[in-house]
Amino acid sequence: MKKKYQITKRTDSKGREVLAYGYGDIMHSAVYLDPAHKHELVFPYNRAFLQAIDMTGGKGNVLVIGGGMYTLPSYLIRFYPNLQVDVLEPDETTVSAAEKYFGLRELYAEIPDAAERLKIMAAFGREYLSSCAKQYDIIINDAFSGSEPAYDLMSREAAELIHDHLKETGIYAANVLGSEELYESDFMLDEMGTLKSVFSYTTCDEAKDGEGGPFCNYIVFASDTDYFRDPFIDELLQGTQIIEDRDLAHLKEFYEVLSVVSRM
Numbered sequence: 001m002k003k004k005y006q007i008t009k010r011t012d013s014k015g016r017e018v019l020a021y022g023y024g025d026i027m028h029s030a031v032y033l034d035p036a037h038k039h040e041l042v043f044p045y046n047r048a049f050l051q052a053i054d055m056t057g058g059k060g061n062v063l064v065i066g067g068g069m070y071t072l073p074s075y076l077i078r079f080y081p082n083l084q085v086d087v088l089e090p091d092e093t094t095v096s097a098a099e100k101y102f103g104l105r106e107l108y109a110e111i112p113d114a115a116e117r118l119k120i121m122a123a124f125g126r127e128y129l130s131s132c133a134k135q136y137d138i139i140i141n142d143a144f145s146g147s148e149p150a151y152d153l154m155s156r157e158a159a160e161l162i163h164d165h166l167k168e169t170g171i172y173a174a175n176v177l178g179s180e181e182l183y184e185s186d187f188m189l190d191e192m193g194t195l196k197s198v199f200s201y202t203t204c205d206e207a208k209d210g211e212g213g214p215f216c217n218y219i220v221f222a223s224d225t226d227y228f229r230d231p232f233i234d235e236l237l238q239g240t241q242i243i244e245d246r247d248l249a250h251l252k253e254f255y256e257v258l259s260v261v262s263r264m
Contacts, residue, residue, distance in 0.1 A: 007101055009033070011070045011262075012042050013208075016029035019101060021069045021094075023146045029069030031102050031120060038103065039078060045142075045175050045207035046072045048219040049226060052138050052173040055227045060137030063165070065153070066144060067094060069102035070118075077118050084117050087142075092122045129161045137167055142175035149176070151252050154191055155245045159198040159222075172199070172222045175207075180216050182206070183236060188218055192233070193240030195222040202237075204227040 010020045010027060016037070018030040030042040035120035041047050051071065053062070059082035064073050067089030076085050090094075099105040108114050118192070121128065125143055139162055152158060162172050172195070176184030188204070196202045199222040208216040221228060244252060 005095065013044075018042055021102070022096070026144075028144065029071045029098075029102060031069075031071060032066065039075070041071065041075055042076075043207075044158050045217040046075070047218055048205050048207040049142070049173050049175075051142055051219070052140070052171040052221060053080060054084070055171060056137050058121050060084070061134075061166075062086070062138045062140065063136045064088070064140045064142065065128075065150070066142040067098075068142070069094060069098040070120070071102060071105050071143065072140070073118060073120075074103060074107045077114050078107060084119075086119045086134075088120065088121055088123045088125055088128050090122055090124050094121060104178045117172060120247075124152075125150055126158055126161065129165050132165075135165055135167050135170070137170050139166060139170070139172045141172070147177075148252070151248045152245075154194070154251065155243050155248060156197055157245045159195050163198050163224075166223075169225045170223065171225075171227065176204075176218050176220050177215055177217045178204075180206075185218070188220065189236055190223065190241045190243055192220055192222075193237045193241045195220065196234075196237055197242050200224045201226055201228055201230075203230045203233050 005021060005023050007021050010018055012018050013092060016034045019033055020027040020030040022028050023026045032038050032040060032042060058080045062076060062083055062085045064087045067073065067087040073087045076083050081261065118258060141153055143153065166172060176188045176191055178188030192202050192204060202222040204218045204220045205214060207219050
């Protein structure tokens with residue numbers, strides 16, 4: 001059944017009013033209604049993604065998998081003038097809503113080369129990566145359907161495909177749900193271990209504002225360049241399970257339970 005997304009007024013973790021695009025109680029994109037903050041990133045995980053941009057010098061080609069209302073790609077175009085950004089969003093109807101409510105039309109009007117630097121494509125992540133030869137400096141995975149991630153991007157086979165589409169100094173960054181206690185985040189650690197089987201280095205950053213529940217978002221980073229050597233993470237990843245394509249059906253069942261518990 002196709003999930004029904006809505007645009008509603010809500011508040012962020014600090015009580016500030018936002019216009020949000022989401023499904024149920026989950027916000028996928030949001031912008032502040034206060035004009036003084038309208039270009040700020042609402043979600044901490046979006047702000048955490050910026051670490052990858054800064055590590056690579058704020059220039060080059062970026063692939064964002066999962067467009068939502070294009071708030072992160074718009075931010076990158078607005079504040080990083082040396083970036084080219086490709087966005088994959090399979091739902092083509094999101095573009096008109098983003099233009100009307102989430103500042104995309106304003107971006108094109110205010111940034112003269114925005115239309116040249118921002119390319120929106122109606123495609124799924126693995127589908128696109130399997131059919132193109134382009135390499136990127138950064139690949140960002142923020143692909144979700146409701147509370148569920150793009151499972152087909154979480155396996156070893158997917159990691160190899162992502163690796164092949166990154167330049168030698170490139171960084172992969174993915175939004176993954178985990179426990180507030182890192183050592184208890186079995187699901188996320190398995191995903192990091194899977195990436196470590198393909199990339200030379202991996203680490204993660206907890207992405208939340210203030211107090212939260214037992215679960216939170218993490219941004220997982222992977223690269224062949226030593227941006228973030230972390231012996232503590234390497235120790236945590238010992239004995240983790242490598243996720244294969246054949247495991248994805250079971251992974252979906254596990255994640256569905258995890259996402260329900262995280263909202264209790």
